[in-house]
Amino acid sequence: MPLKDWTLLSSEPERFCRLFSLRKDRAVSPRTGRPSDFFVVEASPWVNIIPITSQNDVVLIRQYRHGVRSVTLEIPGGLVEDSDSPEEAARRELREETGYAERVLAPLGAVYPNPAIQNNLCHTFLAQDVYPVGVQQQDEEEDIEVILKPLSEIPRLIRDGEINHALVIAAFCRFYLEHPFKP
Structure with missing residues (x-):
């Protein structure tokens, strides 16, 4: 079975620093159906x-x-x-x-x-x-x-x-x- 994208439930900014910010995403696994939290460093290219x-x-x-x-x-x-x-x-x-x-x-x-x-x-x-x-x-x-x-x-x-x-x-x-x- 091909991999599928996770379903995004929410996305919120957590913290802003001078060079990057931290974002908290909550997403559901297409395999298990369970939600999890993920932290993403958002940065410029x-x-x-x-x-x-x-x-x-x-x-x-x-x-x-x-x-x-x-x-x-x-x-x-x-x-x-x-x-x-x-x-x-x-x-x-x-x-x-x-x-x-x-x-x-x-x-x-x-x-x-x-x-x-x-x-x-x-x-x-x-x-x-x-x-x-x-x-x-x-x-x-x-x-x-x-x-x-x-x-x-x-x-x-x-x-x-x-x-x-x-x-x-x-x-x-x-x-x-x-x-x-x-x-």
């Missing part, structure tokens, strides 16, 4: 950008992440603000977090970060032939270090756990599906 220079270096960032209380190695990214398209947000985040701009921006697709508890998408873009255009324009809550790594090192950085952010790994997966790795 996000963007991730894989910036590559004309020398095939990837512009990466190191950033302290409060959720894991540690510095992570990532690609630039951030929220799609209300007035932005994902493309506009990608250009803005690249510039703000790294001080770089791109000559070509191409979409690589979108993924749900965690569809079990979140309702948003993360759009990934490839920024090609990036070049420095000025200083970073970090938010007050950001401390970001920009580093360049050869594109050929990315698989090793992922394999060795130096890049361990799931959305960054998903972004590189999309990249390598379109641009297979050639050692």
Whole structure:
């Protein structure tokens, strides 16, 4: 028997935070007929950008992440603000977090970060032939270090756990599906 959508009985806002809100849904299982409560993190769409220079270096960032209380190695990214398209947000985040701009921006697709508890998408873009255009324009809550790594090192950085952010790994997966790795 094919799976069916659950019947939504109610949906209520629970709490609003600066970057997201929490929603409580009550839904009925089509299999058991029993209702259950679910909590959903409502968030704006996000963007991730894989910036590559004309020398095939990837512009990466190191950033302290409060959720894991540690510095992570990532690609630039951030929220799609209300007035932005994902493309506009990608250009803005690249510039703000790294001080770089791109000559070509191409979409690589979108993924749900965690569809079990979140309702948003993360759009990934490839920024090609990036070049420095000025200083970073970090938010007050950001401390970001920009580093360049050869594109050929990315698989090793992922394999060795130096890049361990799931959305960054998903972004590189999309990249390598379109641009297979050639050692």
